Amino acid sequence: MKRLMLVILLLLVAVPVCGAAPLRIYVGEFNAVGVAAKDDTRLVLQSLLASRLSDGSLLAVSAVAEADLVVSGTYIAIGKQYNIDAVAKTVTGQTVVRTFVQGEGGQDALFSATAKLAEKLSAELQKQQAAGGIPRVAQVPVALPVRPVNNDIVRAPTTAANGDLQRVAQGDIVRPQAFYRGAPNKGDVKRLDGMFNLLTMGGTDSDGKRLLFIAQDRAVQLIREGDNRPISGFGLGVNDKILSIDYVDPAGAGKPDLYVTVVRGDEVASQVWGLKNNKLIKLADNIPYFFRAIALAGGPLKLYAQEQGRKADRYYGDVYEVVREGAKIVRKTKIAMPRYGNVYSFNQFKHPNGELLTVVYHEENYLVVYDKEQKELWRSNDTFGGSELFYKVEDDAMVNPTTDKYRWFFMNQRILVTKQQEVLVGKNDGFFVIGNARMYKKGAVYSLYWNGAALEEVWRTKDTQNYMPDFAFDEAKSELLLLQLTQREDVLMRTKGASALQIKKVE
Numbered sequence: 001m002k003r004l005m006l007v008i009l010l011l012l013v014a015v016p017v018c019g020a021a022p023l024r025i026y027v028g029e030f031n032a033v034g035v036a037a038k039d040d041t042r043l044v045l046q047s048l049l050a051s052r053l054s055d056g057s058l059l060a061v062s063a064v065a066e067a068d069l070v071v072s073g074t075y076i077a078i079g080k081q082y083n084i085d086a087v088a089k090t091v092t093g094q095t096v097v098r099t100f101v102q103g104e105g106g107q108d109a110l111f112s113a114t115a116k117l118a119e120k121l122s123a124e125l126q127k128q129q130a131a132g133g134i135p136r137v138a139q140v141p142v143a144l145p146v147r148p149v150n151n152d153i154v155r156a157p158t159t160a161a162n163g164d165l166q167r168v169a170q171g172d173i174v175r176p177q178a179f180y181r182g183a184p185n186k187g188d189v190k191r192l193d194g195m196f197n198l199l200t201m202g203g204t205d206s207d208g209k210r211l212l213f214i215a216q217d218r219a220v221q222l223i224r225e226g227d228n229r230p231i232s233g234f235g236l237g238v239n240d241k242i243l244s245i246d247y248v249d250p251a252g253a254g255k256p257d258l259y260v261t262v263v264r265g266d267e268v269a270s271q272v273w274g275l276k277n278n279k280l281i282k283l284a285d286n287i288p289y290f291f292r293a294i295a296l297a298g299g300p301l302k303l304y305a306q307e308q309g310r311k312a313d314r315y316y317g318d319v320y321e322v323v324r325e326g327a328k329i330v331r332k333t334k335i336a337m338p339r340y341g342n343v344y345s346f347n348q349f350k351h352p353n354g355e356l357l358t359v360v361y362h363e364e365n366y367l368v369v370y371d372k373e374q375k376e377l378w379r380s381n382d383t384f385g386g387s388e389l390f391y392k393v394e395d396d397a398m399v400n401p402t403t404d405k406y407r408w409f410f411m412n413q414r415i416l417v418t419k420q421q422e423v424l425v426g427k428n429d430g431f432f433v434i435g436n437a438r439m440y441k442k443g444a445v446y447s448l449y450w451n452g453a454a455l456e457e458v459w460r461t462k463d464t465q466n467y468m469p470d471f472a473f474d475e476a477k478s479e480l481l482l483l484q485l486t487q488r489e490d491v492l493m494r495t496k497g498a499s500a501l502q503i504k505k506v507e
Helices: 038-052 106-130 396-402
Strands: 023-027 031-033 058-061 069-078 081-090 095-104 189-193 198-204 210-215 219-224 232-235 240-248 257-264 270-276 279-287 289-294 302-310 313-325 328-335 346-350 356-361 366-370 376-383 390-394 406-410 415-417 423-429 432-434 437-439 442-450 455-460 467-474 479-487 498-505
Touching: 023 038, 023 106, 031 038, 038 069, 038 106, 069 106, 081 106, 095 106, 198 240, 198 467, 198 479, 210 240, 210 498, 219 240, 232 279, 240 289, 240 302, 257 289, 270 289, 302 328, 346 415, 356 415, 423 467, 442 479
Parallel strands: 023 058, 023 069, 031 069, 442 467
Antiparallel strands: 069 081, 081 095, 189 498, 198 210, 210 219, 219 232, 240 257, 257 270, 270 279, 289 302, 302 313, 313 328, 346 356, 356 366, 366 376, 390 406, 415 423, 423 442, 432 437, 442 455, 467 479, 479 498
Protein backbone atom coordinates (compact mmCIF):
# COMPACT_ATOMS: atom_id res chain seq x y z
CA MET A 1 0.00 0.00 0.00
CA LYS A 2 2.91 2.30 0.68
CA ARG A 3 3.84 2.03 -2.99
CA LEU A 4 0.48 3.53 -3.89
CA MET A 5 1.05 6.79 -2.04
CA LEU A 6 -0.07 9.74 -4.19
CA VAL A 7 1.79 13.01 -4.58
CA ILE A 8 0.50 15.61 -2.12
CA LEU A 9 -0.85 18.36 -4.36
CA LEU A 10 0.20 21.96 -3.84
CA LEU A 11 -2.24 24.26 -2.06
CA LEU A 12 -2.06 27.67 -3.69
CA VAL A 13 -1.59 30.39 -1.11
CA ALA A 14 -0.54 33.36 -3.21
CA VAL A 15 -1.59 35.15 -6.37
CA PRO A 16 0.48 34.02 -9.38
CA VAL A 17 3.25 36.41 -10.35
CA CYS A 18 2.17 39.07 -12.86
CA GLY A 19 -1.17 37.31 -13.32
CA ALA A 20 0.47 34.48 -15.34
CA ALA A 21 -0.74 30.91 -15.05
CA PRO A 22 1.37 28.94 -12.57
CA LEU A 23 4.23 26.82 -13.84
CA ARG A 24 3.13 23.20 -13.76
CA ILE A 25 5.66 20.85 -12.17
CA TYR A 26 5.61 17.07 -11.87
CA VAL A 27 7.80 15.72 -9.06
CA GLY A 28 8.94 12.21 -9.87
CA GLU A 29 10.32 9.55 -7.57
CA PHE A 30 13.73 10.22 -6.06
CA ASN A 31 16.67 7.87 -6.00
CA ALA A 32 17.84 6.97 -2.48
CA VAL A 33 21.36 5.82 -1.63
CA GLY A 34 22.67 4.70 1.75
CA VAL A 35 19.32 4.31 3.51
CA ALA A 36 17.60 1.17 4.78
CA ALA A 37 14.00 1.88 3.66
CA LYS A 38 14.79 3.00 0.12
CA ASP A 39 11.29 2.65 -1.32
CA ASP A 40 9.64 4.53 1.53
CA THR A 41 12.27 7.28 1.47
CA ARG A 42 11.90 7.80 -2.29
CA LEU A 43 8.13 8.18 -2.02
CA VAL A 44 8.38 10.45 1.02
CA LEU A 45 10.80 12.77 -0.76
CA GLN A 46 8.50 12.89 -3.76
CA SER A 47 5.49 13.79 -1.60
CA LEU A 48 7.35 16.25 0.60
CA LEU A 49 8.92 18.19 -2.26
CA ALA A 50 5.62 18.40 -4.16
CA SER A 51 3.86 19.77 -1.08
CA ARG A 52 6.66 22.20 -0.23
CA LEU A 53 6.74 23.81 -3.68
CA SER A 54 4.09 26.22 -2.47
CA ASP A 55 4.95 29.43 -4.29
CA GLY A 56 2.06 31.00 -6.19
CA SER A 57 3.95 30.75 -9.47
CA LEU A 58 4.30 26.97 -9.18
CA LEU A 59 1.74 24.19 -9.24
CA ALA A 60 2.53 20.54 -8.54
CA VAL A 61 0.57 18.19 -10.82
CA SER A 62 0.05 14.45 -10.61
CA ALA A 63 1.06 13.41 -14.14
CA VAL A 64 3.91 14.15 -16.55
CA ALA A 65 1.36 14.81 -19.31
CA GLU A 66 0.07 17.83 -17.36
CA ALA A 67 3.50 19.31 -16.60
CA ASP A 68 5.75 22.01 -18.05
CA LEU A 69 8.71 20.69 -16.06
CA VAL A 70 9.69 17.37 -14.51
CA VAL A 71 11.72 17.34 -11.29
CA SER A 72 13.84 14.37 -10.22
CA GLY A 73 16.62 13.96 -7.70
CA THR A 74 18.83 11.86 -5.48
CA TYR A 75 19.09 11.52 -1.71
CA ILE A 76 22.44 10.25 -0.40
CA ALA A 77 23.11 9.43 3.27
CA ILE A 78 26.54 8.55 4.65
CA GLY A 79 26.45 8.21 8.42
CA LYS A 80 24.90 11.38 9.78
CA GLN A 81 25.70 13.35 6.62
CA TYR A 82 23.13 13.77 3.86
CA ASN A 83 22.89 15.39 0.45
CA ILE A 84 19.74 16.00 -1.61
CA ASP A 85 20.05 17.26 -5.17
CA ALA A 86 17.28 18.01 -7.63
CA VAL A 87 17.15 18.73 -11.35
CA ALA A 88 14.24 20.32 -13.23
CA LYS A 89 13.93 19.49 -16.92
CA THR A 90 11.44 20.29 -19.63
CA VAL A 91 9.28 17.45 -20.89
CA THR A 92 11.63 17.21 -23.89
CA GLY A 93 14.62 16.58 -21.58
CA GLN A 94 16.28 20.03 -21.53
CA THR A 95 17.83 20.85 -18.15
CA VAL A 96 16.53 24.12 -16.67
CA VAL A 97 17.73 24.17 -13.05
CA ARG A 98 20.03 22.11 -10.82
CA THR A 99 20.26 22.68 -7.06
CA PHE A 100 21.09 20.82 -3.83
CA VAL A 101 21.18 20.99 -0.04
CA GLN A 102 23.39 19.11 2.38
CA GLY A 103 23.89 18.86 6.11
CA GLU A 104 23.80 16.61 9.17
CA GLY A 105 21.03 14.74 10.93
CA GLY A 106 20.23 11.95 8.51
CA GLN A 107 16.58 11.09 7.95
CA ASP A 108 15.47 12.97 11.07
CA ALA A 109 16.32 16.19 9.18
CA LEU A 110 14.36 15.24 6.07
CA PHE A 111 11.50 17.70 6.63
CA SER A 112 13.69 20.78 7.03
CA ALA A 113 16.10 19.69 4.30
CA THR A 114 13.30 19.21 1.77
CA ALA A 115 11.83 22.60 2.67
CA LYS A 116 15.21 24.25 1.99
CA LEU A 117 15.53 22.38 -1.30
CA ALA A 118 12.04 23.47 -2.36
CA GLU A 119 12.84 27.10 -1.46
CA LYS A 120 16.03 27.10 -3.54
CA LEU A 121 14.38 25.30 -6.45
CA SER A 122 11.42 27.68 -6.43
CA ALA A 123 13.66 30.76 -6.44
CA GLU A 124 15.75 29.50 -9.38
CA LEU A 125 12.67 28.51 -11.38
CA GLN A 126 11.09 31.93 -10.84
CA LYS A 127 14.24 33.57 -12.21
CA GLN A 128 14.18 31.35 -15.29
CA GLN A 129 10.46 31.93 -15.75
CA ALA A 130 10.84 35.72 -15.50
CA ALA A 131 13.62 35.59 -18.10
CA GLY A 132 11.40 33.59 -20.45
CA GLY A 133 13.71 30.59 -20.33
CA ILE A 134 11.04 27.99 -19.64
CA PRO A 135 8.84 26.89 -22.55
CA ARG A 136 5.19 26.30 -21.64
CA VAL A 137 3.31 23.24 -22.79
CA ALA A 138 -0.19 23.69 -24.17
CA GLN A 139 -2.65 21.65 -22.16
CA VAL A 140 -5.16 19.50 -24.02
CA PRO A 141 -8.46 19.01 -22.22
CA VAL A 142 -8.84 15.46 -20.99
CA ALA A 143 -12.08 13.70 -21.85
CA LEU A 144 -13.55 12.20 -18.71
CA PRO A 145 -15.00 8.69 -18.99
CA VAL A 146 -18.76 8.46 -18.79
CA ARG A 147 -19.96 6.17 -16.03
CA PRO A 148 -22.27 3.54 -17.50
CA VAL A 149 -25.73 3.33 -16.04
CA ASN A 150 -25.81 -0.13 -14.55
CA ASN A 151 -25.79 -1.92 -11.23
CA ASP A 152 -22.19 -3.10 -11.17
CA ILE A 153 -21.50 -1.16 -7.97
CA VAL A 154 -23.54 -2.60 -5.14
CA ARG A 155 -24.51 -1.61 -1.67
CA ALA A 156 -23.26 -2.87 1.63
CA PRO A 157 -25.26 -5.57 3.43
CA THR A 158 -28.07 -4.18 5.54
CA THR A 159 -29.57 -5.61 8.71
CA ALA A 160 -33.17 -6.75 8.68
CA ALA A 161 -35.51 -6.44 11.63
CA ASN A 162 -34.95 -10.06 12.63
CA GLY A 163 -31.20 -9.49 12.87
CA ASP A 164 -30.26 -11.59 9.83
CA LEU A 165 -27.92 -10.10 7.26
CA GLN A 166 -29.71 -9.36 4.01
CA ARG A 167 -27.80 -8.73 0.79
CA VAL A 168 -29.12 -6.83 -2.16
CA ALA A 169 -29.10 -8.71 -5.44
CA GLN A 170 -25.96 -7.05 -6.79
CA GLY A 171 -23.38 -8.50 -4.38
CA ASP A 172 -20.89 -7.41 -1.71
CA ILE A 173 -18.96 -4.43 -3.08
CA VAL A 174 -19.61 -1.45 -0.83
CA ARG A 175 -20.96 1.72 -2.42
CA PRO A 176 -19.30 4.70 -0.68
CA GLN A 177 -22.62 6.40 0.13
CA ALA A 178 -23.78 3.19 1.81
CA PHE A 179 -20.98 3.32 4.38
CA TYR A 180 -23.33 5.25 6.64
CA ARG A 181 -27.09 5.34 6.34
CA GLY A 182 -28.02 8.97 5.89
CA ALA A 183 -27.84 11.97 3.61
CA PRO A 184 -24.22 12.96 2.79
CA ASN A 185 -25.02 16.64 3.25
CA LYS A 186 -26.70 16.22 6.63
CA GLY A 187 -25.37 18.92 8.92
CA ASP A 188 -23.07 21.80 8.13
CA VAL A 189 -19.39 21.58 7.34
CA LYS A 190 -17.74 24.53 8.99
CA ARG A 191 -14.23 25.75 8.25
CA LEU A 192 -12.17 26.68 11.32
CA ASP A 193 -9.04 28.81 11.16
CA GLY A 194 -6.11 26.95 12.71
CA MET A 195 -4.92 23.35 13.07
CA PHE A 196 -7.14 21.74 15.74
CA ASN A 197 -6.22 18.38 17.29
CA LEU A 198 -9.05 17.66 19.74
CA LEU A 199 -12.83 17.81 20.00
CA THR A 200 -15.32 17.18 22.81
CA MET A 201 -19.01 17.96 23.22
CA GLY A 202 -19.98 20.53 25.85
CA GLY A 203 -23.76 20.29 26.23
CA THR A 204 -26.27 22.57 24.50
CA ASP A 205 -27.23 26.25 24.59
CA SER A 206 -30.67 27.73 25.20
CA ASP A 207 -31.57 27.16 21.52
CA GLY A 208 -30.69 23.48 21.67
CA LYS A 209 -27.50 23.85 19.63
CA ARG A 210 -24.47 21.86 20.70
CA LEU A 211 -21.58 23.63 22.40
CA LEU A 212 -18.24 22.19 21.36
CA PHE A 213 -14.73 22.47 22.76
CA ILE A 214 -11.88 22.30 20.26
CA ALA A 215 -8.18 22.48 21.05
CA GLN A 216 -4.90 23.27 19.33
CA ASP A 217 -1.49 22.55 20.84
CA ARG A 218 -1.69 25.47 23.29
CA ALA A 219 -5.20 26.88 23.06
CA VAL A 220 -8.83 25.86 23.68
CA GLN A 221 -11.93 27.40 22.13
CA LEU A 222 -15.62 27.02 22.88
CA ILE A 223 -17.78 27.27 19.76
CA ARG A 224 -21.48 26.83 18.98
CA GLU A 225 -22.49 24.21 16.42
CA GLY A 226 -22.75 25.89 13.04
CA ASP A 227 -20.48 28.82 14.00
CA ASN A 228 -16.77 29.23 13.50
CA ARG A 229 -16.21 32.15 15.87
CA PRO A 230 -15.31 31.25 19.46
CA ILE A 231 -17.66 32.08 22.33
CA SER A 232 -14.83 31.79 24.85
CA GLY A 233 -11.38 30.28 25.14
CA PHE A 234 -7.93 30.44 26.67
CA GLY A 235 -4.29 29.95 25.75
CA LEU A 236 -1.37 28.26 27.48
CA GLY A 237 2.35 28.96 27.75
CA VAL A 238 4.98 28.20 25.12
CA ASN A 239 6.24 25.21 27.14
CA ASP A 240 2.76 23.66 27.46
CA LYS A 241 1.04 21.19 25.15
CA ILE A 242 -2.56 19.94 25.29
CA LEU A 243 -2.98 16.17 24.95
CA SER A 244 -6.66 15.70 25.76
CA ILE A 245 -9.84 17.65 26.52
CA ASP A 246 -12.86 16.07 28.21
CA TYR A 247 -16.10 17.68 29.40
CA VAL A 248 -17.65 15.59 32.17
CA ASP A 249 -19.43 15.73 35.52
CA PRO A 250 -17.59 13.08 37.59
CA ALA A 251 -19.44 13.94 40.79
CA GLY A 252 -22.87 13.65 39.13
CA ALA A 253 -23.94 17.02 40.56
CA GLY A 254 -25.06 18.51 37.27
CA LYS A 255 -22.02 20.78 37.03
CA PRO A 256 -19.70 19.41 34.37
CA ASP A 257 -16.20 20.84 33.94
CA LEU A 258 -13.57 20.76 31.22
CA TYR A 259 -10.58 18.57 32.10
CA VAL A 260 -7.53 19.57 30.06
CA THR A 261 -4.57 17.20 30.10
CA VAL A 262 -1.43 19.31 29.72
CA VAL A 263 2.22 18.35 29.57
CA ARG A 264 4.65 21.08 30.59
CA GLY A 265 8.21 20.19 29.69
CA ASP A 266 8.67 16.68 31.09
CA GLU A 267 5.83 16.86 33.60
CA VAL A 268 2.07 16.41 33.40
CA ALA A 269 0.42 19.60 34.69
CA SER A 270 -3.27 19.20 33.88
CA GLN A 271 -5.98 21.79 34.42
CA VAL A 272 -9.70 22.02 35.18
CA TRP A 273 -11.90 24.77 33.75
CA GLY A 274 -15.49 25.61 34.56
CA LEU A 275 -18.04 27.06 32.15
CA LYS A 276 -20.11 29.87 33.68
CA ASN A 277 -22.23 32.25 31.60
CA ASN A 278 -20.35 31.13 28.49
CA LYS A 279 -17.05 32.06 30.12
CA LEU A 280 -14.25 29.61 30.87
CA ILE A 281 -12.80 29.99 34.37
CA LYS A 282 -9.80 28.04 35.67
CA LEU A 283 -10.66 25.94 38.73
CA ALA A 284 -7.49 23.90 39.26
CA ASP A 285 -3.96 23.76 37.87
CA ASN A 286 -0.79 21.62 37.89
CA ILE A 287 -2.62 18.31 38.45
CA PRO A 288 -0.20 15.37 37.92
CA TYR A 289 -2.71 13.10 36.13
CA PHE A 290 -3.58 12.12 32.58
CA PHE A 291 -7.38 12.47 32.20
CA ARG A 292 -9.93 10.81 29.91
CA ALA A 293 -13.75 10.74 30.04
CA ILE A 294 -15.04 7.28 29.04
CA ALA A 295 -18.47 5.67 28.90
CA LEU A 296 -17.43 2.12 29.76
CA ALA A 297 -19.59 -0.47 27.98
CA GLY A 298 -21.94 2.29 26.83
CA GLY A 299 -22.75 3.33 30.39
CA PRO A 300 -22.62 6.80 31.95
CA LEU A 301 -19.72 9.07 31.04
CA LYS A 302 -17.19 9.10 33.89
CA LEU A 303 -13.75 10.57 34.45
CA TYR A 304 -10.69 8.32 34.60
CA ALA A 305 -7.09 9.17 35.39
CA GLN A 306 -3.65 7.62 35.39
CA GLU A 307 -0.42 8.76 36.97
CA GLN A 308 2.69 9.80 35.11
CA GLY A 309 5.56 7.37 34.88
CA ARG A 310 9.14 7.97 33.85
CA LYS A 311 10.98 7.70 30.53
CA ALA A 312 9.68 4.70 28.53
CA ASP A 313 6.96 3.80 31.06
CA ARG A 314 5.06 7.03 30.61
CA TYR A 315 1.78 5.76 32.08
CA TYR A 316 2.22 4.45 35.60
CA GLY A 317 0.06 2.02 37.56
CA ASP A 318 -3.63 1.32 37.18
CA VAL A 319 -6.36 3.50 35.76
CA TYR A 320 -8.80 4.88 38.35
CA GLU A 321 -12.23 6.39 38.20
CA VAL A 322 -11.77 9.78 39.88
CA VAL A 323 -13.72 12.76 41.14
CA ARG A 324 -12.54 16.26 41.94
CA GLU A 325 -12.86 17.81 45.38
CA GLY A 326 -11.69 21.38 44.97
CA ALA A 327 -8.17 21.23 43.57
CA LYS A 328 -7.72 17.64 44.75
CA ILE A 329 -8.33 14.51 42.66
CA VAL A 330 -9.82 11.62 44.65
CA ARG A 331 -9.41 8.09 43.33
CA LYS A 332 -12.33 5.66 43.47
CA THR A 333 -12.73 2.41 41.52
CA LYS A 334 -9.57 0.82 40.09
CA ILE A 335 -9.59 -0.48 36.52
CA ALA A 336 -6.76 -2.96 36.03
CA MET A 337 -5.21 -2.60 32.57
CA PRO A 338 -4.40 -5.53 30.31
CA ARG A 339 -1.26 -5.49 28.21
CA TYR A 340 -0.98 -2.36 26.02
CA GLY A 341 -3.75 -0.70 28.00
CA ASN A 342 -3.59 2.83 29.40
CA VAL A 343 -6.10 5.58 30.10
CA TYR A 344 -6.04 6.66 26.42
CA SER A 345 -6.12 3.28 24.70
CA PHE A 346 -9.00 1.25 26.18
CA ASN A 347 -12.73 0.79 26.63
CA GLN A 348 -15.00 -2.06 27.63
CA PHE A 349 -18.03 -3.73 26.05
CA LYS A 350 -20.35 -6.58 26.94
CA HIS A 351 -20.34 -9.99 25.32
CA PRO A 352 -23.83 -11.09 24.22
CA ASN A 353 -23.78 -13.42 27.25
CA GLY A 354 -23.16 -10.48 29.59
CA GLU A 355 -19.42 -10.97 30.15
CA LEU A 356 -17.42 -7.74 30.29
CA LEU A 357 -14.58 -7.60 27.75
CA THR A 358 -11.84 -5.00 27.27
CA VAL A 359 -10.65 -3.65 23.93
CA VAL A 360 -7.34 -1.78 23.62
CA TYR A 361 -5.05 -0.39 20.97
CA HIS A 362 -1.90 -2.41 20.49
CA GLU A 363 1.26 -0.29 20.37
CA GLU A 364 1.23 -0.78 16.58
CA ASN A 365 -2.47 0.16 16.36
CA TYR A 366 -4.05 -3.29 16.12
CA LEU A 367 -7.20 -3.81 18.19
CA VAL A 368 -6.87 -6.43 20.91
CA VAL A 369 -9.76 -7.90 22.94
CA TYR A 370 -9.24 -9.38 26.42
CA ASP A 371 -11.54 -11.28 28.76
CA LYS A 372 -12.03 -10.43 32.44
CA GLU A 373 -8.94 -12.50 33.32
CA GLN A 374 -6.91 -10.33 30.90
CA LYS A 375 -6.44 -13.24 28.53
CA GLU A 376 -6.17 -12.21 24.89
CA LEU A 377 -9.17 -13.44 22.89
CA TRP A 378 -8.65 -11.77 19.53
CA ARG A 379 -6.43 -9.39 17.62
CA SER A 380 -7.34 -7.50 14.43
CA ASN A 381 -5.48 -7.96 11.17
CA ASP A 382 -6.08 -4.35 10.18
CA THR A 383 -4.72 -1.36 12.07
CA PHE A 384 -7.02 1.34 13.45
CA GLY A 385 -6.56 4.65 15.20
CA GLY A 386 -3.59 6.76 14.19
CA SER A 387 -2.75 10.29 15.33
CA GLU A 388 -0.20 12.98 14.58
CA LEU A 389 -0.57 14.43 18.11
CA PHE A 390 2.51 13.75 20.21
CA TYR A 391 4.56 14.94 23.13
CA LYS A 392 8.18 14.23 23.95
CA VAL A 393 10.38 14.03 27.02
CA GLU A 394 14.12 14.30 27.29
CA ASP A 395 15.82 10.91 27.64
CA ASP A 396 19.59 10.49 27.32
CA ALA A 397 19.10 6.79 26.57
CA MET A 398 17.73 7.75 23.14
CA VAL A 399 20.85 9.59 21.96
CA ASN A 400 22.87 6.57 20.86
CA PRO A 401 20.21 4.67 18.89
CA THR A 402 18.46 7.68 17.32
CA THR A 403 20.71 10.77 17.73
CA ASP A 404 17.60 12.39 19.23
CA LYS A 405 17.75 13.20 22.93
CA TYR A 406 13.94 13.02 23.21
CA ARG A 407 11.61 10.07 23.54
CA TRP A 408 8.41 10.64 21.55
CA PHE A 409 4.93 9.54 22.63
CA PHE A 410 2.05 9.58 20.15
CA MET A 411 -1.56 9.82 21.29
CA ASN A 412 -4.32 7.79 19.65
CA GLN A 413 -7.95 7.90 18.53
CA ARG A 414 -10.73 7.44 21.07
CA ILE A 415 -12.48 4.09 21.49
CA LEU A 416 -16.20 4.69 22.04
CA VAL A 417 -18.82 2.08 22.96
CA THR A 418 -22.53 2.67 22.38
CA LYS A 419 -25.49 1.44 24.43
CA GLN A 420 -25.95 -1.23 21.75
CA GLN A 421 -22.37 -2.39 22.49
CA GLU A 422 -21.05 -1.27 19.13
CA VAL A 423 -17.37 -0.29 19.30
CA LEU A 424 -16.64 2.95 17.43
CA VAL A 425 -13.03 3.57 16.41
CA GLY A 426 -11.36 6.04 14.10
CA LYS A 427 -8.93 4.97 11.41
CA ASN A 428 -6.46 7.30 9.73
CA ASP A 429 -4.63 6.00 6.71
CA GLY A 430 -2.50 6.96 3.77
CA PHE A 431 0.50 7.97 5.82
CA PHE A 432 4.24 7.74 5.87
CA VAL A 433 6.49 7.41 8.88
CA ILE A 434 10.18 8.25 8.89
CA GLY A 435 11.49 8.25 12.42
CA ASN A 436 8.94 10.28 14.33
CA ALA A 437 7.48 12.08 11.29
CA ARG A 438 3.84 11.22 10.58
CA MET A 439 1.43 12.54 7.97
CA TYR A 440 -2.03 11.07 7.40
CA LYS A 441 -4.25 12.03 4.48
CA LYS A 442 -7.65 10.36 5.05
CA GLY A 443 -9.77 9.06 7.90
CA ALA A 444 -12.98 7.18 8.69
CA VAL A 445 -15.01 5.95 11.66
CA TYR A 446 -15.77 2.24 11.96
CA SER A 447 -18.54 0.57 13.97
CA LEU A 448 -17.59 -2.93 15.11
CA TYR A 449 -19.60 -5.57 16.98
CA TRP A 450 -18.43 -8.62 18.93
CA ASN A 451 -19.90 -11.72 17.29
CA GLY A 452 -18.67 -14.04 20.01
CA ALA A 453 -15.27 -14.66 18.44
CA ALA A 454 -14.15 -11.41 16.80
CA LEU A 455 -15.04 -7.78 16.21
CA GLU A 456 -16.76 -7.53 12.83
CA GLU A 457 -17.72 -4.43 10.89
CA VAL A 458 -21.30 -3.14 11.19
CA TRP A 459 -20.89 0.13 9.25
CA ARG A 460 -18.34 2.80 8.51
CA THR A 461 -18.24 6.31 7.16
CA LYS A 462 -16.74 6.93 3.76
CA ASP A 463 -13.17 8.20 3.87
CA THR A 464 -12.62 11.86 4.52
CA GLN A 465 -10.25 13.58 2.12
CA ASN A 466 -8.26 14.88 5.07
CA TYR A 467 -6.54 13.70 8.21
CA MET A 468 -9.11 13.17 10.99
CA PRO A 469 -7.48 14.01 14.36
CA ASP A 470 -10.60 13.41 16.52
CA PHE A 471 -14.29 12.52 16.43
CA ALA A 472 -17.29 12.40 18.75
CA PHE A 473 -20.62 10.54 18.69
CA ASP A 474 -23.85 12.11 19.90
CA GLU A 475 -25.79 8.92 20.54
CA ALA A 476 -28.98 10.77 21.53
CA LYS A 477 -29.13 12.39 18.08
CA SER A 478 -27.36 9.51 16.30
CA GLU A 479 -24.83 11.90 14.77
CA LEU A 480 -21.10 11.67 14.23
CA LEU A 481 -18.97 14.81 14.56
CA LEU A 482 -15.76 14.56 12.58
CA LEU A 483 -12.87 16.97 13.09
CA GLN A 484 -10.69 17.21 9.98
CA LEU A 485 -7.43 18.96 9.12
CA THR A 486 -8.07 20.58 5.73
CA GLN A 487 -4.94 22.74 5.39
CA ARG A 488 -1.59 22.28 7.03
CA GLU A 489 0.57 25.05 8.39
CA ASP A 490 2.92 26.33 5.69
CA VAL A 491 6.63 25.74 6.20
CA LEU A 492 7.27 29.43 5.61
CA MET A 493 4.52 30.35 8.13
CA ARG A 494 2.40 32.11 5.48
CA THR A 495 -0.70 30.25 6.67
CA LYS A 496 -1.61 28.86 10.08
CA GLY A 497 -3.61 26.02 8.59
CA ALA A 498 -7.31 25.25 8.74
CA SER A 499 -9.67 22.61 10.10
CA ALA A 500 -13.27 21.62 9.44
CA LEU A 501 -16.08 20.18 11.53
CA GLN A 502 -18.44 17.85 9.68
CA ILE A 503 -21.62 16.17 10.96
CA LYS A 504 -22.90 12.85 9.59
CA LYS A 505 -26.26 11.34 10.45
CA VAL A 506 -26.26 7.64 11.31
CA GLU A 507 -29.71 6.10 10.90
